Amino acid sequence: MKKQSKMQTGTHRKNRNVAIVGVGMTSLSSHKEDQNQPEMIHEAVRAALADANLTLDDVDCIVHGNMELFEMQFQPDMWHVLGSGAYGKDEYRITTGGTVGATMVCAADNLVASGLYDTVLAIGFEKLQEGNTTGGITNMADPLWFRNIQTGALTGTTAGMLIDEFGEERAKKAAMKYRILMDKHAMLNERAHRRFGLEYEQAEDLMKTSPQLVGELRLIHMCSQSDGACAMIFTHEEKARKISGKPVWVRDHITVHREETMSNLYAFEKPEMTHHYAARKLFERNGITDPVAYFDVFEMYDPSSWWGLDWLREFLMLKGDEHIRMLEDGEFDLDGRLPINPSGGVIASNPIGATAMLRPAFAALQIRGDAGGCQIRKPVNHALASGFGGTLWTVLIMLEKDLNWQEANHG
């Protein structure tokens, strides 16, 4: 294709374009005793099919995922068959830790783009109430050594590093402002799980009174633990144009896993962060030199306020204290230059297996104008969504409103 030659070499070439035509999710809560897992999944599947105006007969492949063993159930996709609609169909089971939701979006995109399948239904879920999260996380570490040290996924060293770099007062204030901003966004999002109604005046008090978990990482900074499911439907350009008035195009995605650098994060000299590496590669091959200018929304996977704050600099290729200044100036607010997590992010809602899918899902809803109370008022044409996994996985996905990126020149 002539047009693609404008981009860097090594571009990922698709056989055909892929669009998101259906998005469905269950309510997110910590009380779902009245549903078993297949029933919960089915709720999201029905919602996605209704949104796309399709039936299960139109779907020829299901992609199913969550954090393996978090519910202490091995390969739950088999049990879930009656709820997922996979009965009698092709199915792929994917487990890539915390990023699984986003990986499923990548997989669905690849499956449809390749021409192997026409319409793919991706389902991410988690039912943490039924599981043993700590056990799940601890069992990700290698059994010979790290399993003995690791206790869950909490660390306060990022807070320590930010405090070292920007001074205690400014860093703590920024982390708290980020936290409250996320809650304000969540308050506008009817679909979010935890909505506290925090006000900026409470920042000082919360900084002092919220119980410390690890170092300066306090309970108030931490993400949620939610139960819920999310389903998305992907199809190729020809069908998407026929059935959907608002298809959201999957432009590109990248997956970077840097588990080998985990212990390097704590040395004096640090390697390039997985987020920066992923963003650098993705933006290079798409000709994007100024992500803050290019994107209209960024749904970022932020497991805690400290990480959210730090990773903004990594993803958006910023330097020095640019990210903190942008936060302080309100540029990341819903009506700011680059709204971050209008959905409230992972801190507000975290059904782990679905969380990384919720990021592109909410981004897609923003592009469509269907995000409800947290809809960005300005037109949303270019969206970025990220997924994260505890062993330093990053998945970055680019979504577009129009299929025009193959012609235009970006600067």
Place this chain on the structure above:
Amino acid sequence: MAEFFGTTVADIFNTMPTRFKPEEARDVDIIIGYECRGDGGGKWKVHIKNGTIQVEEVAGELTGCKMSVHAADAETFIGVTLGKIAAIEVLTSGKLRVVGDPRVLMMLLPKVFVQYTVPAKKSAVAAKDIIATIAERFRPDKAAGVAMKVGYDLTGAGGGQWTIVIQDGKCAVEEGLAKDLTVKMTMPADVYTGMMLGTISGETAFTSGQVKIDGDMMAAGATSRFFSKYVDPSAQAGEAEELITIKVTNAIDCRFATGPVMGMWFKGLKEKKFLANVCPKCGRTQVPPREICAFCRVRCNEWVELGPRGTITAADVVYFASPDPLTGAVRETPYAMTWVLLDNASAQEAFCLDIKKEDLGRMKVGDRVRPVWAEKRTGSFRDVLYFELDQETRGEKR
């Protein structure tokens, strides 16, 4: 008193003695304070000592408590107790605060108390109402060949005496206690009602001595087999349906092969050495060692000894430890996951271990440390106990 979720804060404390499981609190001596602000609230002190419990409402300050729970309002307190409100949510928003050792809340309380449930509606079922249904709940197929007379001596308000006669596949209930009882069970009427309705654990009632048995113990235990479960008729109308939760513990034994690289690492530990392997291309020293250089993707065949001393590069002081999934034990907090750049290690290769408890409060990034080895080393994670501050060179800063 203000009511939320169908009950009051006072009821939760009033029922504590009956819900208490003394056999789970044998080696416990603790005072727990509770404060619930606002309408329908109050302050209580609960003293659990060696299998006994004392609950008292207090007016002044909650002093001498190992742990105290403070709820912003009655709704929060009742909601969390019933599980209708997630504790983590109100702990985060501050509506529920815990002062003192939170592990008491997480581990001890669920162990020594039967979960509180909303009491049956105002149609307080009396013991005699339940007894009146005995004949219709009888299951002759289960009592084939059984002949016995079971006496119930229910004391206190709403009590009475009854004899259940089981003979030739038939069951009759008579008032009073027959002379030739096979077994007699004596208990307060409300304990009987509670057991039948499921709000009191039968096992606990027996073991704690609330139920006395005279006569054939086996017969006493067998009686429940002969009757189908009592269902409170008033409970069916509009009451929350019973939702089943099936609890399991998946236990899997496993065996992991170390391979030669990690095998070499453990051999080093046995000899009090930190052995790292070196990348031939970039010179990186990987600790613990890996087959392949993480950045150059080539095999690392050379070995080098690091340390034993090192410099602290980062420390994670953990205040909230997650329970060990294998033992359920919660590590004593605070403890610190200490990252150290061992001497001779390449700049990016920090290594993590515990720090000695006594050094936790005074260690800083940049301090020098040295490892403390176990006396007997077997080639395992436990061969190095922790790092401790290296006194001689403690003055040096980064």
Place this chain on the structure above:
Amino acid sequence: MTTMTCKKEDTANCFVMEGKMALPNQYFAGRLGSKFIIALRDGKKIMGINCPKCRKTFVPPREYCHVCQTKIDENWVELGSEGELVNYAIVRYQGRHLPRKVPYILGQIKLRGADTPLTHIVEGVDFKDVHVGMKLKAVFAEKTTHTLLDLDHFEPA
């Protein structure tokens, strides 16, 4: 150039570590599952759910008919406790988690009124006599556990 970190024969430093994973967790049966188990436990009855469109009765019950996607969770049907053995296998390999000591018969029983067979344990018949088509009846548990095993096993009718 060496391609191995060490030779395969060099096992001097290789050994095996024992590990264990023991993780407590829980499952929700859900509204329908709970109703099914409570019927077994308290009512000593086996309940199924019917899809009026497909005219099929499923047991254990489910919320939606997977064939026509109709919501069927209100159409409870009381099935008898008698049925016919449509398939079976004799379990001989002892695992820690099995509900019985091996060997025992695991069968699929089509209850009267149901269109799906129920998998359960069959007792009271010699291995040489068990056969497809034999008539069985359900035996309920005395000590209940809030699980499917509140239906204890099937035996010859």
